[in-house]
Amino acid sequence: MDFSWLVSSHPYNKLRESSVEVVCHLVQSVLNYRFMKQKNDENSTSSSESYYLMALQSLSQIKFIDIRQKQIECLLRILQSNGEDITLGWPILFNIIESACLQQNDKLVVQSFQCYEFIVSNLLRYIPSIHLIHCINAAVAFGSQVQDLNVSLSAVGLVWNVADFLHSHHDQIKSLIDDFIVNGHKFVSIDLPFCEDLTPVQTIYAPMLDFRFEKVQFKL
Structure with missing residues (x-):
C-alpha cells in the first residue's frame, strides 16, 4: 500500500x-470484506475501518487533481455500498x-x-451522534468555498x-452524547468564541448559526 501511494504521486x-x-x-x-465479516461475526470489531480509510485519506496529500478525483470517486462508491455500516x-x-474545498x-x-449530498440525503441516521459535528462543519466548508457558487x-x-x-x-442525540461523555470519552467540538459555555449538544448547532451569520454579512 505504501509503494502504491508513492507511485500515485509520480509525475x-x-x-x-x-x-x-x-x-x-x-x-x-x-x-467490503470487513463489513461483511462484521455482519456475520458478532465478535468482530469496526476499529480497523479507520485504518483502511486513512489509506484513502493519505491521497489527499497528493497535488495532482486527477488523483484526488479518483479518490473522491472511490469514496462515493464506499458510501453507496457500505455507508450504513460505517461507524x-x-x-x-x-x-x-x-479537503476538496482547499484545492x-x-x-x-x-x-x-x-x-456530501449523498450522506445528508441517505446516511444521516447512521452517523454516530458524536460525529454529527463533522457533518455540519463540512456544510460550512462547502458553503464558504468560492470555487462554485x-x-x-x-x-x-x-x-x-x-x-x-x-x-x-434531539433527545436521542443528547442522550447518546451524554453517555459518551460519562464513559470518559472526549466530545470533539469546534473552536468558536461563543461556544465556551455551551453544552456538547448546543455546540453541534453553533457552526450552523455562525455559517448563517457569515452569509448574511456576505449578502449585505
Missing part, C-alpha cells in the same frame, strides 16, 4: 493513475470531503459535494436538512 500520469486505482480497489475491497470512520470521510478546483469541489448555495439548503434532522432527533 507520469499513466503510472500514477494505475497506482491510485490499485489503492482505491484495495481499500474498497478490504472494507468510527466518519471523521476521516468528512476530512476527505472537506481551488471547481470540478473537485462539485465532485466532492456529491458525496451553485455548491455554496446548495450547501445552505443542506444545512436546513441537517438542522431538521437534529431537531427531530
Whole structure:
C-alpha cells in the first residue's frame, strides 16, 4: 500500500493513475470484506475501518487533481455500498470531503459535494451522534468555498436538512452524547468564541448559526 501511494504521486500520469486505482480497489475491497465479516461475526470489531480509510485519506496529500478525483470517486462508491455500516470512520470521510474545498478546483469541489449530498440525503441516521459535528462543519466548508457558487448555495439548503434532522432527533442525540461523555470519552467540538459555555449538544448547532451569520454579512 505504501509503494502504491508513492507511485500515485509520480509525475507520469499513466503510472500514477494505475497506482491510485490499485489503492482505491484495495481499500474498497478490504472494507467490503470487513463489513461483511462484521455482519456475520458478532465478535468482530469496526476499529480497523479507520485504518483502511486513512489509506484513502493519505491521497489527499497528493497535488495532482486527477488523483484526488479518483479518490473522491472511490469514496462515493464506499458510501453507496457500505455507508450504513460505517461507524468510527466518519471523521476521516468528512476530512476527505472537506479537503476538496482547499484545492481551488471547481470540478473537485462539485465532485466532492456529491458525496456530501449523498450522506445528508441517505446516511444521516447512521452517523454516530458524536460525529454529527463533522457533518455540519463540512456544510460550512462547502458553503464558504468560492470555487462554485451553485455548491455554496446548495450547501445552505443542506444545512436546513441537517438542522431538521437534529431537531427531530434531539433527545436521542443528547442522550447518546451524554453517555459518551460519562464513559470518559472526549466530545470533539469546534473552536468558536461563543461556544465556551455551551453544552456538547448546543455546540453541534453553533457552526450552523455562525455559517448563517457569515452569509448574511456576505449578502449585505
